Amino acid sequence: MDIIKYIDKIRQDFPALKTKVFGKPLAYLDNAATTQKPQLMLDAIEDYYSAINANVHRGVHFLSESATEAYEGARQRLQQFINAKHSNECIFVRGTTEAINLVATSFGQQFVKQGDEIVLTQMEHHSNIVPWKLLCERSGAELRIIPVNNNGELELSNLDAIFSERTKIVAVTHISNSLGTINPVKEIISKAHERNIPVLIDGAQAAAHIKIDVQDLDCDFYVLSAHKCYGPMGVGLLYAKQKWLEQMPPYQGGGDMILQVTFEKITYNSLPFKFEAGTPSVADAIGWHAALDYLAHLDHKAIAQHEKVLLEYCVQRLQELPHLKFWGTAKNKAPIVSFTLDDIHPHDIGTIVNEYGVAVRTGHHCNMPLMDSFGITGTVRASFGLYNTIQEVDQLCDALQNVHKIFRR
Numbered sequence: 438m439d440i441i442k443y444i445d446k447i448r449q450d451f452p453a454l455k456t457k458v459f460g461k462p463l464a465y466l467d468n469a470a471t472t473q474k475p476q477l478m479l480d481a482i483e484d485y486y487s488a489i490n491a492n493v494h495r496g497v498h499f500l501s502e503s504a505t506e507a508y509e510g511a512r513q514r515l516q517q518f519i520n521a522k523h524s525n526e527c528i529f530v531r532g533t534t535e536a537i538n539l540v541a542t543s544f545g546q547q548f549v550k551q552g553d554e555i556v557l558t559q560m561e562h563h564s565n566i567v568p569w570k571l572l573c574e575r576s577g578a579e580l581r582i583i584p585v586n587n588n589g590e591l592e593l594s595n596l597d598a599i600f601s602e603r604t605k606i607v608a609v610t611h612i613s614n615s616l617g618t619i620n621p622v623k624e625i626i627s628k629a630h631e632r633n634i635p636v637l638i639d640g641a642q643a644a645a646h647i648k649i650d651v652q653d654l655d656c657d658f659y660v661l662s663a664h665k666c667y668g669p670m671g672v673g674l675l676y677a678k679q680k681w682l683e684q685m686p687p688y689q690g691g692g693d694m695i696l697q698v699t700f701e702k703i704t705y706n707s708l709p710f711k712f713e714a715g716t717p718s719v720a721d722a723i724g725w726h727a728a729l730d731y732l733a734h735l736d737h738k739a740i741a742q743h744e745k746v747l748l749e750y751c752v753q754r755l756q757e758l759p760h761l762k763f764w765g766t767a768k769n770k771a772p773i774v775s776f777t778l779d780d781i782h783p784h785d786i787g788t789i790v791n792e793y794g795v796a797v798r799t800g801h802h803c804n805m806p807l808m809d810s811f812g813i814t815g816t817v818r819a820s821f822g823l824y825n826t827i828q829e830v831d832q833l834c835d836a837l838q839n840v841h842k843i844f845r846r
């Protein structure tokens with residue numbers, strides 16, 4: 438296969454990639470923040486609002502039944518995407534952040550009490566720290582942290598000392614959003630399960646790059662956001678083993694999550710509806726379904742190889758720049774490159790390369806504890822998606838040469 442032609446063809450499916458920035462072609466290298474959207478997904482959302490728009494699960498009329506069918510169809514598509522055993526283990530949420538808040542609140546209320554421990558890692562996104570910290574403040578539990586080594590890999594040799602009788606849950610990211618490290622989550626899950634400790638995997642960064650199989654991982658919870666894997670903003674997934682969802686109390690109250698309401702007593706709906714209060718983001722679920730169908734038709738092997746080439750080429754080209762330091766050099770990495778350039782502030786670098794049409798992320802990437810452990814306030818992050826090209830890596834590196842000139846280094 439001619440990969441250059443193949444990627445060029447894929448690019449035609451993403452209208453935002455045609456944007457010009459200050460008259461220059463956009464090089465969109467901020468995919469870890471959010472990915473661009475395929476036209477098929479945009480069409481599916483427009484079609485829903487144009488032809489079907491109705492509330493789900495509530496009406497007996499034609500449009501409501503059509504909307505319900507499409508919404509539940511999206512759930513089944515998601516079940517297939519992550520290989521969940523049952524579709525009722527798939528809860529629609531607003532995104533990764535809401536999914537983690539749901540688990541921390543509901544699981545926490547049921548299972549976590551004073552003196553218990555929650556194990557996180559040094560590289561977690563704030564979305565996988567703050568909800569647990571809030572739970573600790575409410576319950577009197579404490580956080581235990583798995584450290585990260587200089588390469589940006591988890592230091593797992595001490596797990597036996599970190600897990601204890603008091604550990605109630607482990608929450609760990611599948612792929613680091615600022616370093617790109619792919620964590621050995623299967624190994625962590627198996628170690629935790631030896632002690633009957635449940636594990637939540639934050640898959641926000643993983644869904645766009647690796648095949649997710651929750652049954653193979655045997656994780657207890659898996660969370661992700663559609664917008665980071667070519668789907669719409671405003672919708673995400675909480676996967677949880679049925680045994681946990683059955684024991685956990687509802688997260689929010691309202692329509693759809695009840696069977697019966699009296700002022701004396703409320704009977705909850707069955708799964709998954711017990712955890713979906715109020716009108717869901719129906720159009721976005723349907724759009725996500727369309728995006729998943731679009732992705733399913735792509736050549737995943739070729740794309741994985743292409744993303745690997747982009748990563749290696751980017752590292753090789755960046756090495757040409759004097760005073761550049763990489764953060765995150767793990768052996769097993771997703772196409773995410775983080776670096777600092779001498780003592781130039783990452784925001785200055787981001788602002789300058791923006792003038793050359795290059796979109797990168799700068800700052801702490803919602804990883805303040807990780808940045809603190811490295812003794813830095815932030816990095817510049819280039820994160821690649823399936824439609825990026827070698828020319829865009831060159832565009833970034835050429836723009837960075839200008840940063841050097843401006844700062845006379």
Ligand code: PLP
Nearest residue numbers: 532533534562564614639641662
């Ligand atoms: N977890 C990780 C690893 C992330 O990268 C992000 C977003 O960058 C989140 C959680 C939060 O995702 P969202 O803002 O879609 O809820």
